[in-house]
Amino acid sequence: xxxxxxxxGAGLTAGFIGLTVFWLLILVILPNLTLFESSFRPYLPVxxxxxxxxxxxxxxxMKVFGAPVDASFFGITFQLPVHIKIFFGTVYYSALVxxxxxxxxxPLAYYLAKIVSPKxxxxxxxxxxVPLWVxxxxxxFAWFIILAFKGPLNALLLNIGIIDQPxxxxxxxxxxxxxxxxxxxxxxxxxxxxxxxxxxxNQIEAAEDLGSPWWRTHWRVILPxxxxxxxxxxxMVFMLSAGSLLVPTxxxxxxxxxxxxxxxxxxxxxxxxxTGAAYAFLLLILCTVFVSLVMRVFRVRLSDIAK
Amino acid sequence: MHKKRxxxxxxxxxxxxxxxxxxxxxxxxxxxxxxxxxxVYPWKGWTWQWFIxxxxxxxxxxxxxxxxxxxxxxxxxxxPIGAAAAILINSLTGRIRSVLYGVxxxxxxxxxxxxxxxxxxxxxxxxxxxxxxLSVLGQVSYIAAFVMLLVLxxxxxxxxxxxxxxxxxGASHGQVMRRILLPHLYPALxxxxxxxxxxxxxxxxxxxxxxxxxxTLTVYVFSKVRSGITPxxxxxxxxxxxxxxxxxxxxxxxxxxxxxxxxxxEAEGRRAEDAELA
Numbered sequence: 297x298x299x300x301x302x303x304x305g306a307g308l309t310a311g312f313i314g315l316t317v318f319w320l321l322i323l324v325i326l327p328n329l330t331l332f333e334s335s336f337r338p339y340l341p342v343x344x345x346x347x348x349x350x351x352x353x354x355x356x357x358m359k360v361f362g363a364p365v366d367a368s369f370f371g372i373t374f375q376l377p378v379h380i381k382i383f384f385g386t387v388y389y390s391a392l393v394x395x396x397x398x399x400x401x402x403p404l405a406y407y408l409a410k411i412v413s414p415k416x417x418x419x420x421x422x423x424x425x426v427p428l429w430v431x432x433x434x435x436x437f438a439w440f441i442i443l444a445f446k447g448p449l450n451a452l453l454l455n456i457g458i459i460d461q462p463x464x465x466x467x468x469x470x471x472x473x474x475x476x477x478x479x480x481x482x483x484x485x486x487x488x489x490x491x492x493x494x495x496x497x498n499q500i501e502a503a504e505d506l507g508s509p510w511w512r513t514h515w516r517v518i519l520p521x522x523x524x525x526x527x528x529x530x531x532m533v534f535m536l537s538a539g540s541l542l543v544p545t546x547x548x549x550x551x552x553x554x555x556x557x558x559x560x561x562x563x564x565x566x567x568x569x570x571t572g573a574a575y576a577f578l579l580l581i582l583c584t585v586f587v588s589l590v591m592r593v594f595r596v597r598l599s600d601i602a603k
Numbered sequence: 604m605h606k607k608r609x610x611x612x613x614x615x616x617x618x619x620x621x622x623x624x625x626x627x628x629x630x631x632x633x634x635x636x637x638x639x640x641x642x643v644y645p646w647k648g649w650t651w652q653w654f655i656x657x658x659x660x661x662x663x664x665x666x667x668x669x670x671x672x673x674x675x676x677x678x679x680x681x682x683p684i685g686a687a688a689a690i691l692i693n694s695l696t697g698r699i700r701s702v703l704y705g706v707x708x709x710x711x712x713x714x715x716x717x718x719x720x721x722x723x724x725x726x727x728x729x730x731x732x733x734x735x736x737l738s739v740l741g742q743v744s745y746i747a748a749f750v751m752l753l754v755l756x757x758x759x760x761x762x763x764x765x766x767x768x769x770x771x772x773g774a775s776h777g778q779v780m781r782r783i784l785l786p787h788l789y790p791a792l793x794x795x796x797x798x799x800x801x802x803x804x805x806x807x808x809x810x811x812x813x814x815x816x817x818x819t820l821t822v823y824v825f826s827k828v829r830s831g832i833t834p835x836x837x838x839x840x841x842x843x844x845x846x847x848x849x850x851x852x853x854x855x856x857x858x859x860x861x862x863x864x865x866x867x868x869e870a871e872g873r874r875a876e877d878a879e880l881a
Contacts (some may be wrong), residue, residue, distance in 0.1 A: 302689070303766050308780055316687055323740055324709070422855050431804070433629075433821050433828070451644045491653060598705055
């Protein structure tokens with residue numbers, strides 16, 4: 297701090313501090329506090345705001361326990377409030393998406409980091425980056441076309457005789473998972489690539505020379521080294537999936553709701569911003585819990601994740 | 604044994620690229636199909652109709668203009684904020700640094716819906732109505748963090764003794780900043796502005812909750828897709844993809860030219876060295 301003053305003088309230092317304070321206080325902290333505060337207030341007509349009915353309560357949060365529907369988990373059917381079901385569905389399927397993207401991304405990241413000749417890397421990266429630069433909405437729209445009932449995928453499968461009836465792909469959570477994996481798989485590839493790339497190739501060769509089978513080399517040498525990358529990729533993919541609104545709305549059906557869609561309905565359809573705030577806060581808690589869990593499990597710090 | 608393994612890996616890479624690129628091609632192809640629904644199958648003949656429709660769709664261009672305005676505003680606000688925050692945090696150490704760093708990084712990890720809703724509620728309390736200005740502020744809150752990370756990384760390679768020297772030689776604080784620090788940061792600031800611009804164009808979640816009645820391109824496309832689509836959206840998508848591809852190719856060619864120049868310069872240097880030795 298004193299260093300800053302000496303180098304840039306009082307005026308510029310005040311400018312740096314002022315800009316940072318504006319960012320963190322006005323754009324981040326105060327809005328989140330407002331969100332927290334509003335989430336405990338009831339949704340009232342304008343005349344009642346500030347009146348006797350405007351008291352803090354947990355009412356907005358209690359709404360998640362309304363409207364029970366049938367749910368089944370591993371074949372056991374039971375009653376579950378619909379918003380809770382959607383919430384845990386979102387968590388479960390986001391985790392599933394994270395696992396699938398990891399399985400897809402790990403071999404690719406290893407290939408890019410250790411096998412392919414460095415000369416063709418820039419071209420490959422360019423090819424990989426192109427879909428990343430195409431916006432999320434267009435990428436899910438592409439799958440919307442592909443998976444349509446009379447779409448190209450059904451036509452292809454019918455023509456080569458794998459199926460003899462077109463399949464209704466756009467049903468349940470499957471298309472949402474397909475879309476999310478496609479949209480976010482690259483967020484898993486690049487962090488893992490960065491991590492593996494920093495591993496000394498001699499270590500892999502030493503393991504092989506000492507007679508380690510390939511799976512053990514991966515399990516004992518490469519995977520542990522790639523841990524920060526895996527943590528970073530998992531956090532990114534899970535957060536983006538759980539927070540995605542585009543993909544579930546485009547590819548989901550009424551039977552496959554995402555928690556962000558519920559939030560959106562409270563906010564923009566019911567216009568009940570207070571309940572919307574409460575639900576948004578639940579989503580925020582979920583994300584915080586997930587990040588701390590990953591940091592605990594993988595023993596990494598926040599600065600390793602956000603790169 | 605490695606040969607077989609390498610072959611499998613090459614195959615996997617090719618399949619993966621196909622997986623990434625074929626959906627985009629299908630989407631682009633559908634923009635030429637003479638069918639009211641966007642699809643490539645059944646193929647009903649070649650048409651330019653959807654591009655003509657796109658050209659006459661005034662709302663798309665209006666939304667496009669909004670998108671660009673928002674993106675420019677976000678870049679213009681996020682770059683100074685991110686740079687200032689990076690300079691500030693670079694001069695701190697210990698606990699306060701890690702706490703501040705955590706607060707700065709958090710918006711990257713927060714879901715867009717949460718950022719959008721909290722921005723909307725906060726400014727609404729201050730009697731500022733929703734609209735694209737709130738979208739700008741909401742987007743800045745997390746995009747500034749990307750700029751901060753880029754500038755912070757660049758600051759690691761900054762030689763502070765240059766500033767000491769300048770101060771000793773009688774430079775003013777403003778001169779130190781303008782002539783020494785900023786030139787060193789230019790690449791990071793440029794990259795930060797580019798990232799801010801493209802992140803803002805991409806943004807959907809924050810914009811959806813804060814936009815009021817205004818459209819940006821993503822929001823407009825979204826409402827179109829939901830309310831019954833025509834292949835004009837595919838035509839738009841194809842143009843955007845081609846634009847991206849053009850940018851990527853231009854970047855790659857520029858990189859190759861630089862690499863070639865560098866190699867030539869190196870060879871030149873080696874020749875000069877050899878001549879000297881001889």
